[in-house]
Amino acid sequence: MESRIERIKKQLHGASYKLTPQREATVMVLLENEEDHLSAEDVFLLVKERAPEIGLATVYRTLELLTELKIVDKINFGDGVARYDLRQEGATRFHHHLICIECGSVDEIQEDLLGEVEKIVETRFQFTVKDHWLTFHGICKRCKQKENKKK
Amino acid sequence: MESRIERIKKQLHGASYKLTPQREATVMVLLENEEDHLSAEDVFLLVKERAPEIGLATVYRTLELLTELKIVDKINFGDGVARYDLRQEGATRFHHHLICIECGSVDEIQEDLLGEVEKIVETRFQFTVKDHWLTFHGICKRCKQKENKKK
DNA sequence: CTAGATGCAAACATTTTGCATGATT
DNA sequence: AATCATGCAAAATGTTTGCATCTAG
Numbered sequence: 001m002e003s004r005i006e007r008i009k010k011q012l013h014g015a016s017y018k019l020t021p022q023r024e025a026t027v028m029v030l031l032e033n034e035e036d037h038l039s040a041e042d043v044f045l046l047v048k049e050r051a052p053e054i055g056l057a058t059v060y061r062t063l064e065l066l067t068e069l070k071i072v073d074k075i076n077f078g079d080g081v082a083r084y085d086l087r088q089e090g091a092t093r094f095h096h097h098l099i100c101i102e103c104g105s106v107d108e109i110q111e112d113l114l115g116e117v118e119k120i121v122e123t124r125f126q127f128t129v130k131d132h133w134l135t136f137h138g139i140c141k142r143c144k145q146k147e148n149k150k151k
Numbered sequence: 152m153e154s155r156i157e158r159i160k161k162q163l164h165g166a167s168y169k170l171t172p173q174r175e176a177t178v179m180v181l182l183e184n185e186e187d188h189l190s191a192e193d194v195f196l197l198v199k200e201r202a203p204e205i206g207l208a209t210v211y212r213t214l215e216l217l218t219e220l221k222i223v224d225k226i227n228f229g230d231g232v233a234r235y236d237l238r239q240e241g242a243t244r245f246h247h248h249l250i251c252i253e254c255g256s257v258d259e260i261q262e263d264l265l266g267e268v269e270k271i272v273e274t275r276f277q278f279t280v281k282d283h284w285l286t287f288h289g290i291c292k293r294c295k296q297k298e299n300k301k302k
Numbered sequence: 303c304t305a306g307a308t309g310c311a312a313a314c315a316t317t318t319t320g321c322a323t324g325a326t327t
Numbered sequence: 328a329a330t331c332a333t334g335c336a337a338a339a340t341g342t343t344t345g346c347a348t349c350t351a352g
Contacts, residue, residue, distance in 0.1 A: 055333065056317090057319085057334070058332080081316075082231075100278075107276070114268065121249070125258070125260070127287065128289045130252060130288050131287070132288070133287075136283050137280070138280040139278070140278055168307095169352070171307060173307080206310065207310095208311095208343075232340090
């Protein structure tokens with residue numbers, strides 16, 4: 001069984017990009033922090049732990065590369081910082097996010113909830129959907145529980 | 152019949168903000184370009200036409216204010232620039248966008264297509280939805296017509 | 303009259319780029 | 328060996344802030 005990291009490496013190779021230690025370390029960091037939504041700076045600091053000589057510019061260049069190859073998605077939650085999120089293997093659409101306006105947590109929804117909605121968009125607006133970006137703002141489960149305990 | 156601009160002015164007043172000529176000019180520009188998705192710089196240049204002494208910082212401060220009052224929404228389509236979009240009067244949710252990956256056009260969908268999806272999120276993830284942000288990437292009607300003509 | 307708003311310039315934060323050096327295929 | 332990738336520093340971009348001045352209420 002081939003591991004996820006190996007497949008990503010092959011993807012890089014396949015697109016005729018060199019497999020440098022810096023790129024490898026960056027991919028590893030992304031895999032190990034799949035739950036998080038790391039900024040370039042975050043990735044830089046984590047990569048630095050295992051490859052201290054790496055420069056921030058290289059991280060930016062690698063993340064751009066991975067975005068191009070659709071291995072990661074670049075997201076922007078409104079603060080001025082770009083974050084990078086691994087795409088599920090084989091997924092044709094980006095996953096959804098739940099952002100809590102109380103605690104700032106970001107949860108992911110892997111299921112695609114937009115099948116019907118995309119059909120409507122395709123027929124009613126004659127727009128061929130290639131990808132989607134859906135984010136909900138609201139109150140998360142955990143904060144609601146906290147609220148209830150107070151009462 | 153009260154005009155939209157007057158109601159916005161009252162909202163400003165109501166929140167005890169002063170109604171300066173600069174703020175008025177900024178709101179006018181937003182109303183006159185409701186279809187567009189103007190950046191702060193865009194707004195600045197347009198406001199400058201009618202109030203040449205205005206400074207960019209004031210535009211930023213006004214746009215922040217209007218965002219706070221939910222008169223406009225601050226959006227980020229992935230390029231590093233924040234754009235500002237008037238919210239429909241009385242709308243509790245932000246409207247959706249269709250971004251064409253061919254020509255870069257941004258169309259708006261005012262109808263709320265997410266009623267059912269929000270219900271699922273509320274029950275399945277116990278997340279109370281306050282607002283949503285939905286963007287589709289794909290090929291717009293116009294670009295598809297151009298494609299067909301070529302054949 | 304006074305709190306709040308403005309314009310300007312400087313500061314900030316993030317991201318991009320130029321270039322000489324270094325490493326991968 | 329040749330091409331592509333890297334690190335560093337400088338530059339570019341977009342946004343925010345400090346402060347003296349001004350103005351709407």
